Amino acid sequence: MTCDDAKKSMPLFLYGEMSFDEEERLETHIGECRTCADALARDRAMFAALDAAEALPGAELLADCRADLHRNLAGVEPERRSGGFWDRIREGFTVHFHFAPGVGQPLGAMAMLLIGFFAARMLPESLLGSFHGAGVAEASVISRVRDVQPGPSGHVQIVVDETRQRVLTGSLEDQNIQNMLLTAAKDPSDAGVRVESMDLLKNRSQSAQIRQALLYAVQHDTNAGVRLKALDGLKDFADDPETRQALTQVLLKDSNPGVRTQVIDLLIPHHNSDLVGVLQEVISKENNDYIRMRCQKALHEMNASAESY
């Protein structure tokens, strides 16, 4: 191998892109050639400098990108992959709304849409009575094709989701507002809305209905941020048997160490004999050193062993 060949192959060597034999030849040459050994050392230093100068995007930029994308996706309808034949037919057809008898599911969906439509029309006079004068603003109607089905006689059924946006304002003490927040706290499509709703509800955990929602969220919500907010709302009920039972399950089952740590903060101050077995079980299976240490300390304070027999 010549010095020229060696210098050419050095970057590939450093990137691990050479075969075993090529690496052998280069290493042999470098062992015998001081100039090439120095050149390789310089390349290594250059690679290290390039590593150090990597332009890493900050967490804030990533969060901005995600939020923008979430907003942008709402306005985009993706092409859906389905049967192929109907995809092609759908593009060429003039669409007629014609509801054939016996087509259960789409008809049911349309019926629900109609109910929703009329319910929305009637809301100001019924359920939303107290929002009058508190600012109810109408916005545009958002439609989305949910399903397309072939019907008899060449007709096509299209199921459309129609959402009428409204801005509702009112006091947190208002039962209707609370009901809206309780519904939003369970909205599976938007964790951000659930977090915000939970944040507002958590200070009203004296209400049994809200406490039930907090207990449900802490055990079942898929988003750790929502679960943490719900835990915050339950802190005044850490000695309530039902709450303790739910928290115990969260401590044993939740995948997020932050959530488990907060549960320990709630459970431990109320030294309770039924906690001993739970803490021992946590110690036996917990991977997080800090949580294990907290459990051991609590057991020590309760004069209980850290091990179960």
Next chain:
Amino acid sequence: MDESELIRAAQKGDQRAFEQLVRLYDQNVLRLAMNLLRSPEDAKDVYQEAFLRVYKNLHTFRFDCSFHTWLYRIVTNLCLDALRKRKVRREESTVMETGEGALDRMDTLQESRADGNPQRQLLSRQLRERIQSSLEELTPRERTVFSLRHYQGLRLRTIGEMLGTSEEAAKNCLFRATQKMRVALGDFV
């Protein structure tokens, strides 16, 4: 759900599945765009455009290559376009004018390695400037191959596949890029 299940669900119009899919890859996509374009604004634009294109065209993905390769092909093409446009516009500077004077957008980036030591920060800044100018000397294609290999750690074979070229062509491109970097950074390292 694993990746292929997420893709299939997203192909059926499940937006939540799509957003979960995005989260598997978006940090690396943003990192790639940042390293290639060295501009947070441009990287953000590429991020949006890439994932919106993926969303609109996911129904055409047939699992005949990895999703990663398919996604990166879209991202690298967008970055290459941005670099080519930038070459034409000669908008290479990262410095922008603000109400409080000139601000280098790169200074707003997360300082990844330098600690609180002022001397190290100065060296880090000088090095970054030198690397920035040496990257500007590369052609868009050289810059792309270099970033994919150096910062993303992709194999040359994969890079060739993404850019629609051979492994050998990607290797030559990388060689030219490192040669230029050696010249530009030779007295610094």
